[in-house]
Amino acid sequence: MHESLTIVDGLTIALSLLAVVAAGIWGGRSQRQGTSNYILAGRSLTLPVFVGSLVATWYGSVLGATEFVINYGVVFLLCFGLPYYVIALMYAQWLAKRIRQSQAVSIPDQIRTVYGDNAARIVAVLMLVITIPASYQLSLALITQTFTGFSLGLCLLLSSGLAFMYVIKGGLRSDAYANIVQATIMFAGYGACIAACVVVLGTPFELLSDTPAPLRSIPGQLGWTPIIVWFVIALQTFIDPNFHVRTAAAADAGIARRGIVVSVALWIVFDVLQLLVGLYALSYLGLSHGAQSGIYLGLEILPSVWRGLFLAGIIAAVMSALDGYALVSGTIIGHDLRMIRTGEPSVFAVRMGVFIALVIGGAIAYLMPSVIDLIYNAASIAVPAVLAPLLLSFSRYASYVRSRIVLLVSLPAVASIGTMMLRGSGQVVHVLAEPMLIGILVSCFILLIVLRSHVRNSTA
Numbered sequence: 431m432h433e434s435l436t437i438v439d440g441l442t443i444a445l446s447l448l449a450v451v452a453a454g455i456w457g458g459r460s461q462r463q464g465t466s467n468y469i470l471a472g473r474s475l476t477l478p479v480f481v482g483s484l485v486a487t488w489y490g491s492v493l494g495a496t497e498f499v500i501n502y503g504v505v506f507l508l509c510f511g512l513p514y515y516v517i518a519l520m521y522a523q524w525l526a527k528r529i530r531q532s533q534a535v536s537i538p539d540q541i542r543t544v545y546g547d548n549a550a551r552i553v554a555v556l557m558l559v560i561t562i563p564a565s566y567q568l569s570l571a572l573i574t575q576t577f578t579g580f581s582l583g584l585c586l587l588l589s590s591g592l593a594f595m596y597v598i599k600g601g602l603r604s605d606a607y608a609n610i611v612q613a614t615i616m617f618a619g620y621g622a623c624i625a626a627c628v629v630v631l632g633t634p635f636e637l638l639s640d641t642p643a644p645l646r647s648i649p650g651q652l653g654w655t656p657i658i659v660w661f662v663i664a665l666q667t668f669i670d671p672n673f674h675v676r677t678a679a680a681a682d683a684g685i686a687r688r689g690i691v692v693s694v695a696l697w698i699v700f701d702v703l704q705l706l707v708g709l710y711a712l713s714y715l716g717l718s719h720g721a722q723s724g725i726y727l728g729l730e731i732l733p734s735v736w737r738g739l740f741l742a743g744i745i746a747a748v749m750s751a752l753d754g755y756a757l758v759s760g761t762i763i764g765h766d767l768r769m770i771r772t773g774e775p776s777v778f779a780v781r782m783g784v785f786i787a788l789v790i791g792g793a794i795a796y797l798m799p800s801v802i803d804l805i806y807n808a809a810s811i812a813v814p815a816v817l818a819p820l821l822l823s824f825s826r827y828a829s830y831v832r833s834r835i836v837l838l839v840s841l842p843a844v845a846s847i848g849t850m851m852l853r854g855s856g857q858v859v860h861v862l863a864e865p866m867l868i869g870i871l872v873s874c875f876i877l878l879i880v881l882r883s884h885v886r887n888s889t890a
Contacts, residue, residue, distance in 0.1 A: 435577060435729070435737070442738025443577075443745065450611045450746065451596050454753075457607025458600015468601035468777045469535045469761050470679040475606060480680050480689035482610035485696045487672045489616065490566050490751025492704065492744055493573075497721040499708025502652050503645025504638075506708070509657060511701045513664030515694050521667060522690035527683040528824035529674060536758070537674050537820060538766035544823040545835040552839050553819070554766040556812040561671055561759040562787055563593075566752035568795035573745060576725065586796055590788045593753040598781050602679055605753055612746035613696075619743020620703040622736045623728050627710040630731055637709055645709075662867045666809050669816045671758040672751075756791075760784030807850065807865070814842035814869025818877055830884045831877070838880070842873040 466473075475483065499506045534540035537557055542550030571585035578585065596604045624634075631637065644651045667673060680686035710731075711723035719726045728740040764776075764783030819838055822828045831838055846869035853863060 435741075436734045438734045439738035439741070440577075442735055443742045446615050446739070446742035446746065447592065450608050450615075450749070451592060453611040454596025454604040454608035455599050458596070458604035465765060465777055465780060466535055468780060469757075469765065470675065471601065471603035471606060473530075473679050474681050475676065475679045475685070476681055477685050477689055477692070479606050479610060480676060480685055481692050481696070482613045483606040484673070484676050484689060484693045485700070486609035486613040486616065486746070486750035487676075487754035488693070488697060488751075489700065489747040490569070490755075492747045493569065493721040493724065495701075495704045496708045496711060496724040499705055500712045500717060500720070500723055503641065503647075503650050503709070504705065505648055505650045505652050505657065506705050507701060508648065509652070509660040510704075511698065513661040514667060515697065516661075517664045517667040518673075518690055518694050518697075521673065521677075522687045525668070525821075525824065526677050526680075526686040526690060529677045530680055530683040530686050532678065532824070535675075535678065536761050536766055537669060537671055537816065538762060540823055541816075541819060542766075544828050545819065545832055549819065549835045549839050550766065552836070553816050554762050556808075556815055556843065557669075557671060558759060558762045558767070559808045560812045561755045561762065562791045562794070563752045563755040563759065564791035564794040566748055566755060567788070567791045570745065570748045570752060571795065573725070573741075573748065576722070577741070583796055586792045589749070589752070590792050593749060593756055594784065594788055597753045597757050597784060601777075601780070602675060602757060605757055606676075606679075608753065609750050612750040615739070615746040616743045616750075617700065617703075619740040619746075620700065620707060623724075623732060623740045624703055624706050624710075626731045626733070626736065627706070627714075627727070631710055631714060634706055637706070637713060640713060641709055645712075659864050659867065662864060662870065663809075665817060665866070665870070666813045669813055669820055671761075672754045675758060675761075756784050756787050759787030759791075763787060810850065810865040810869065811843045811846045813866050814846050814873050815839050817870065818842075818873045827881075831880050834876070834880050838873065838876050841876060842869040845869045845872040 495506065495510055498510065502509075529540075532540060532543075534543050538550045538554035541553045567586055567590055570589035571582055574580065574585040574589055575582060580588075596608055598604075627637075628634070632640075638646055649657055677686045677690075680689060707724045707727065711719070711727040714730065715723055715726055725741065725744065728737055728744075732740055760780050760783030762783070763786055764779035764781070768779070816839070819831070819835060822831060846865040849863060849865040849868040853865070
């Protein structure tokens with residue numbers, strides 16, 4: 431155990447994790463039979479459960495957020511915050527009702543229903559690449575290793591096993607109930623850290639006045655162009671499978687809409703807490719600890735018990751994303767791609783899919799930790815390929831592109847990959863040469879051609 435941690439801190443962390451697992455098992459106790467019930471919790475999520483689940487699963491890169499704040503300051507809210515709030519509110523207004531009313535249980539299932547099997551298979555593979563939870567497994571294992579000194583392999587086994595233990599029980603219902611506890615721990619832990627910082631280091635107003643000017647100005651050292659790029663990156667919210675499955679699982683469309691709005695309000699609060707943790711860490715520790723500055727700030731500032739609660743909050747944030755993505759990966763493997771041969775898709779197939787997803791993710795994290803960033807980069811390929819087909823699938827315009835759907839899915843992905851390779855070779859260096867942006871532009875170009883052709887044929 432880390433030298434700054436006491437036995438009481440260790441017990442606090444252990445009890446927090448036990449509460450998460452217990453909530454997940456308890457939530458799955460009344461799970462009804464059937465694949466749809468397992469994947470979508472019987473479409474019965476109430477407003478508190480929906481909000482708790484969506485808020486918790488939205489945060490998996492809390493260490494990366496701290497590092498961003500230390501490097502760029504308050505502009506963090508314009509990159510990690512505002513774009514996602516805007517897209518989420520658009521999602522609530524335009525998509526929530528349509529998704530809730532659809533009979534599809536996943537994004538590939540929605541694509542299959544509207545466009546057919548070929549497009550669904552391509553989309554399922556792309557979604558699988560961005561949902562395998564390797565990065566979250568590695569993050570949680572590294573945090574565990576910091577506190578325990580265990581080997582990376584053992585920490586990967588422990589962290590993945592915890593998620594598997596309750597997700598496997600009741601599917602989304604188990605995950606959602608665990609998320610409520612995780613969200614509570616996240617807010618309590620970060621709130622305790624800020625309270626201690628105020629007592630020891632001064633108020634947030636004093637903190638901001640002492641923060642270097644470039645870090646408290648907008649656009650600061652980052653500049654406006656990268657901020658605009660972040661708005662493009664935020665479009666991945668539209669195809670985020672955790673977002674989609676929880677919207678589909680709401681008890682009704684009204685709960686989905688209101689739940690997203692409430693979640694945005696809570697995200698704003700938590701993002702402010704993350705911003706303050708990063709700035710306090712910079713003020714107290716400097717640049718020496720990078721992404722782990724928040725952890726070391728808690729170890730130095732907080733008293734026993736509260737120290738354990740804060741660390742449990744960090745673990746809960748990563749763990750909530752891990753178990754959420756494990757479940758949607760399992761759904762893709764067992765239900766959408768039907769890689770588990772059981773005839774029709776079944777609960778057993780999805781459970782085996784979850785196990786396979788965790789095994790694959792753990793292997794990637796252990797054998798190739800340096801390529802974990804490639805999993806994030808995969809979003810730059812998946813978003814341009816899936817965004818337009820998914821949005822159109824809920825409208826009458828879907829019939830216009832059905833005959834060209836494979837091109838609409840494939841060419842934007844190819845364009846994104848090509849841009850990524852050119853940037854990697856140094857042939858393209860402009861910041862707007864963002865693979866996701868280029869892929870989306872190609873997608874829009876294809877759509878214009880297809881729609882123009884349809885109009886021409888209609889008026890002929």
